Amino acid sequence: MRGLNGAISIARALRVNSTAASTFLRHPRPAPYAATYCSYSIPQNLVDRSDLSTPPIVRSDVIGFRYYSSAATAAATSTPQQDLKTRGAEQNSFNPKEVVLFQYEACPFCNKVKAFLDYHGIEYKVVEVNPMNKKEIKWSDYKKVPIVTVDGEQLVDSSDIIDKLIKRIHPDYDLNADEEKKWREWVDNHLVHVLSPNIYRTVSEALESFDYITTKGNFSLYERLVAKYGGAAAMYFVSKKLKKRHNITDERAALYGAAEQWVDALKGRKFLGDLQPNLADLAVFGVLRPIRHLKSGRDMVEHTRIGNWFSEMEHAVGQSSRMNEHN
Numbered sequence: 001m002r003g004l005n006g007a008i009s010i011a012r013a014l015r016v017n018s019t020a021a022s023t024f025l026r027h028p029r030p031a032p033y034a035a036t037y038c039s040y041s042i043p044q045n046l047v048d049r050s051d052l053s054t055p056p057i058v059r060s061d062v063i064g065f066r067y068y069s070s071a072a073t074a075a076a077t078s079t080p081q082q083d084l085k086t087r088g089a090e091q092n093s094f095n096p097k098e099v100v101l102f103q104y105e106a107c108p109f110c111n112k113v114k115a116f117l118d119y120h121g122i123e124y125k126v127v128e129v130n131p132m133n134k135k136e137i138k139w140s141d142y143k144k145v146p147i148v149t150v151d152g153e154q155l156v157d158s159s160d161i162i163d164k165l166i167k168r169i170h171p172d173y174d175l176n177a178d179e180e181k182k183w184r185e186w187v188d189n190h191l192v193h194v195l196s197p198n199i200y201r202t203v204s205e206a207l208e209s210f211d212y213i214t215t216k217g218n219f220s221l222y223e224r225l226v227a228k229y230g231g232a233a234a235m236y237f238v239s240k241k242l243k244k245r246h247n248i249t250d251e252r253a254a255l256y257g258a259a260e261q262w263v264d265a266l267k268g269r270k271f272l273g274d275l276q277p278n279l280a281d282l283a284v285f286g287v288l289r290p291i292r293h294l295k296s297g298r299d300m301v302e303h304t305r306i307g308n309w310f311s312e313m314e315h316a317v318g319q320s321s322r323m324n325e326h327n
Contacts, residue, residue, distance in 0.1 A: 094168045099124040102137050102147040106209070108192050108287045109158035110146040115286030116162050119277065119317045120169060124148075126322060132223065159184065162279060183265060183272060183280035187287055193242070194258045195287070197251040198296040200239035205295060206232040252299060259304040270312055277316050285313040 099117070101124050103110035117124050129136045129145055140147055142156045148165075155161045166173050175181070200206045210232040214224040248254045262284055271277045277285070291297035292310065301307040 093171075094122075094165075096122070096150050098149075098151055100127060100149045101125070102127045102129055102140075102149075103145050104129055104131060106290075107145055108195070108290075109188075111289060112158045112187075112283050112286035113146050113148060113161055114320075114322070115282045115289065115317060116165065116279070118319070118321050119282055120165075121318075121321055122165075123321050123323050159188065162283075166279065179265075180272065180278050180280045183262075184283050187280070187283040191258050191262075191284065191287055193246045194248070194251075194254045195291065195296075197239050197243040197246075197248055198255050199291065199294065200232075200235045201251050201296070203232070203236055206236045206239075208294065210235075252296075252303075255296060255300055256304050259300050259306040263305045263309060266309065271309070271316070277313060281313060282317075285310070285317065 099122055101110065101113060101117070103114075103126060105128060114124075127136050134143060137143065137145070137147060140154060140156075142154070144156070146156075146158055146161065148155045148161050150165075155164055163175055166175070199209055207228065210228045214228045242248075243251065266272055271281045273281055288297070288300075288306075288310070292301070301310065
């Protein structure tokens with residue numbers, strides 16, 4: 001009875017929000033590339049890149065340029081939309097003492113924030129929230145994740161967190177640029193809804209995802225067993241409801257269509273931000289990063305044109321800025 005109640009509790013948690021139902025697992029990637037899923041109250045497989053054994057990557061915030069012939073040329077020709085990282089290094093106006101991310105390891109919106117922090121080289125600590133009791137965020141009136149604290153100041157909701165942080169790095173950044181805003185909204189309103197039916201498409205895929213969650217989250221041994229088998233079973237059936245809710249008839253076709261739609265939006269550019277990723281690039285990459293080495297992610301890269309962009313994003317984002325776990 002206790003085990004059944006535990007499984008029911010997890011299933012209820014996972015059903016709070018349809019997007020939060022998307023759980024991802026990221027396996028180690030082959031060198032030299034690495035690949036990687038709130039405002040949700042449910043776990044989703046969001047994977048950071050702190051534990052990957054990859055060769056050192058030269059980062060543009062260290063050398064002052066990546067695509068320009070010199071740092072001086074970069075400073076003269078770049079705009080906030082075109083070159084977030086280089087300008088951030090030059091300005092050095094945002095240097096917090098402590099940034100802490102309260103997250104679910106499986107959360108796509110937490111992963112959006114992670115991609116942003118990683119790209120800008122902002123060091124951050126992580127507090128993994130137990131989705132069953134949320135004891136780690138009892139101090140906050142906001143009961144979802146992500147929550148970010150910057151030197152004690154609380155920021156909530158992934159898009160709002162990113163908006164506030166980019167303005168601190170680049171005060172002149174235009175958050176209303178039409179193309180970038182459109183595709184950031186597309187990530188939240190479309191892309192994330194396509195992922196859940198793909199991640200939980202089969203029982204084996206659901207088990208694969210929950211196996212990762214239960215090894216990364218704050219679970220006791222008993223809770224891990226209940227979450228893995230009870231949660232996977234629950235989300236397998238929930239994913240079918242999500243598929244119907246979002247009018248998806250073929251999971252893979254919907255995923256491939258979203259990937260192709262994004263590539264079409266690039267219009268031949270390296271990134272939507274042209275020479276450097278903008279906030280829309282980082283949002284898409286953050287959401288897709290955890291599924292890259294799941295079956296759904298492998299299929300997506302094999303059957304669409306998104307692979308080149310994804311590899312370029314891995315290089316641009318570089319190594320994770322995540323510090324040791326903050327408990």
